[in-house]
Amino acid sequence: MSNSILVDNQKTQLEIHLRRIQRPRDYQQICIYKDVNPLEWDDWHWQLQHRIHTREELSKIIKLTPEEEKGIEKAKGRLFMAITPYWATLIDPEDANCPIRRQAVPVSAEFVASAHEMIDPLAEDRDSPVPHLVHRYPDRVLLLVTDHCGMYCRHCTRRRLVGEGEQDNNFVSRFEPAIEYIKSNRKIRDVLISGGDPFTLEDEIIENLLQGIRSISHVEFLRIGTRVPVTLPQRITEKLVNMLKKYSPIWLSIHFNHSKEISKRCKIACDMLSEAGLPLGSQTVLLKGINDRPYLMKRLVHELLQIRVRPYYIYQCDPVKGTQHFRTPVSAGINIIEKLRGHTSGYAVPTYVIDGPGGGGKIPVGPNYVLSQAKGKYVLRNYKGKIYTYLE
16 A cells, blocks of 8 residues: 555544544534523523434434434334433534434434344343342442433443333332342442433432432442433532532542543533542443544543543443444454553553443453463563563
């Protein structure tokens, strides 16, 4: 291949990359939002009430492809299309491969299941001793407090559960069996609150749940899993943050997948959480054509550190039904870790894991740095491929 062709290919790749990280549009540049008051726009309730659900609405914002039109029409079940107006400003209206767009807009491939896909690939239902609680690891439990999200990601692992279910007046009381289970099992020291997205609940409901868990003396570690700072940053309000501070320490695991998600508004939300003393970590799903190149993941982890979010996990995309078009070979994830470890700050290197299908839990996967071992002797390679011997 000639040098001129190589240069042209590199320019094309750079142009595609720059297009994918373009700045969000001002919402008033979008015709259907041009008359929206700024106070309404920054109200999280308004954002939820005006989510995009139909092909007609979305076609006023982006140029839909035939695959997207078919996907939207078919997405009538539990995991229907719901896109916040805020997220819509991040979408490239012309590029069907825009990483923001592909995570939010259904496509026809979503309705083609492969032989190895499952409805509940992590066997959470099997490991649920009481409703809304998953107990897999000895000292940790997962409490699923809602089936609602700000936006419904098309790669969702819990698509069997997540959607717009009804919330009755006895919302908090439904979790009493789960709270009693935690109280009765003194081995449980770590509770992860997830869903759906817990931050789609009202402040008072979140506080009631936190009070119930914090009242259990043997619970040491409390976490909340959320994507709201990314898809609905308007939800991170001063009132919410001040309430969370009362139950400190609380650790937040935030789902980031691409550097384009880190907008100015997202940064404001993360700053509010960090300045309230809430440690922030990132959980990323490895997605084909979205973040499966080392340079894309490196940019993401670098920008996360700049907003005080520690890259924590990269997940292999779970084999949940309807997601085969998102899954990469495992080798893609290993290659990403190979290109990060030793080539950037240690804080920027997450752990790549496969959640063992059938309930095996998180299994770390990565490059092999131990070449051989014998009694008292390890032969190792470093990030440059150089060989070293360590003697015990």
